[in-house]
Structures are given as structure tokens and as C-alpha cells.
Amino acid sequence: MKTLKSIVLGLALLVICGVAKANTIDEKTTPNYAINTFVDAMTRGKLAGLDGVLDKTAEFNMLRGKTMLSFGKNDMLAFFKENKNIEQSCTTSTSIVESTASVTIVKVSMKYDSFVRNNYVTIANTGNGWKITNVYSVFK
Template identity: 65%
Template sequence: MKTLKSLVLGLCLLAVCGVANANIKNDDKAASPYFAINTYVDAVTRGKVTDFDQAVDASAKFSMLRGKQILSFDKAEMSNYVKENQNIEQACTVSTSIVNSNADLTVVKVEMKYDEFVRTNYVTLSNTGGSWKITNVYSVFK
């Protein structure tokens, strides 16, 4: 039942994001946190890298907890990774939920469920004065 609720919530969020982005002009699309999170999900899960560099802040940090080791990457390394995996769709089910949100900061939980494991990403988006950018992504594998 919990999985069904999460899935329905994720689909509702995706629908809201689609409707919200439908009315945003191309010049103003970065004015919404939904643009940044949708761009991130598309890049990581579907290999669609368009606008990835625009959605990520120059000082963004990407961290992964793998066992007892933390791996860290910067924007350039992550950008290269998504470009190397361009047009490769992941075999996973994706759900998103907003953990916390206010006028300056939004934290979104992105769960990618594979057959053997679950990758949970906590994506922090910051309002950088008129545009929302991804500033931190922390990934945990279970």
C-alpha cells in the first residue's frame, strides 16, 4: 500500500510538473524548481541531457554513499557522466516526492527502484535569484 501511495504521489507530482512547465516560456523555465528536478530525472534515468548544464549550479556537489565509502563529484564530472550515458534509459521505476520546500530551498527525494537495489537521491535545489539550480545531490544505495 505504501508503494502504491508513493507511486501515485510521484505520478501526481509528474503531472503537476508537466502542467506547470507547459505555461513557462523557454526563457523563464529555470524560474521553477520543477524544471531543474525534471531535467535531473530525465538526464539520470532517461539519458536526456538537454538543459542539464543550465539546471545545475557551477558549484554543485554530487555525493554517493557506497557501502562505507563516500564518493564525491563536481558539476563537470557529473556533466561528463550524463553525456557519456546520453540516450540510455535506465531499467528502473522512478518516484519523486518533495521533502521540504520554501521560497529559497527545495529538497526532493528521487527513488530509482531497480530489480536488485534502490538508489535514493536527495536533490537540493536553491533559488539563486530568479532561477532554481541543483546545488547538491546525495545518493544512497540499498
């Protein structure tokens, strides 16, 4: 009888642990992880996880005065690698502009002494986690 109780208790614990594990969300597939990884790369030069949060078709556009510069994922990864571990001397803030079940737009403001860089980051739920699909930067 004692063995039967032990087996039943063990099975109950196994079922409870299985149900608890099934409800956990992988942090690396959330929009917060994607935006935090992007901010870390932009402001601190920390590249851990950056390649995983950028969609393969990600586009980066910068408006400088009246000139539009456009870059792809590989161009930006090369830029970030050149500036690895370089910390920007700016104050950074984020705010959600729009959020739905499939797309979120986040404004990332980087305030320097003499100008502000606003990045409008589009994050899409790709079915394989939330990925950055577009970044539009404006300098003031």
C-alpha cells in the first residue's frame, strides 16, 4: 500500500510539473525581449540575442535632413559589430505607440546633449516569436 501511495504521489507531481511547464512562455519570443535586445545593442553595444530578434527581411531607414538612408539586416549587424561594447552617452526611453496581437510599434528616444534620435521600431508576431521588421530613425 505504501508503494502504491508513493507511485500515485509521484505521478501527481509529474502531471503538475508538466502542466506548469506547458504554461510558461519562452522569454525570447516576447515583444519586450525584442525591444530590450534592440535597445541594448543601440545604446550599450551589447549584441547578445540581436540576430535572433531581427527578421531576415528587416529594414532600417534613417531620415537625415532631406536624405533617406536605407539598410538591410546584414548591413546593420555589421554596423553593430563594428560598435560592439561602445556605450552611447544618451538618455534612452521607450513608449508603445500602437500594439495589437500581431504588430507592435515602439518609439525609442535617444536624447543626446545636442540632438534627439527617435527610432520607430515595428515588431511583428511572425509565428516564430516577435521579430523586429522595420526601424525608422529620425534625427532632431
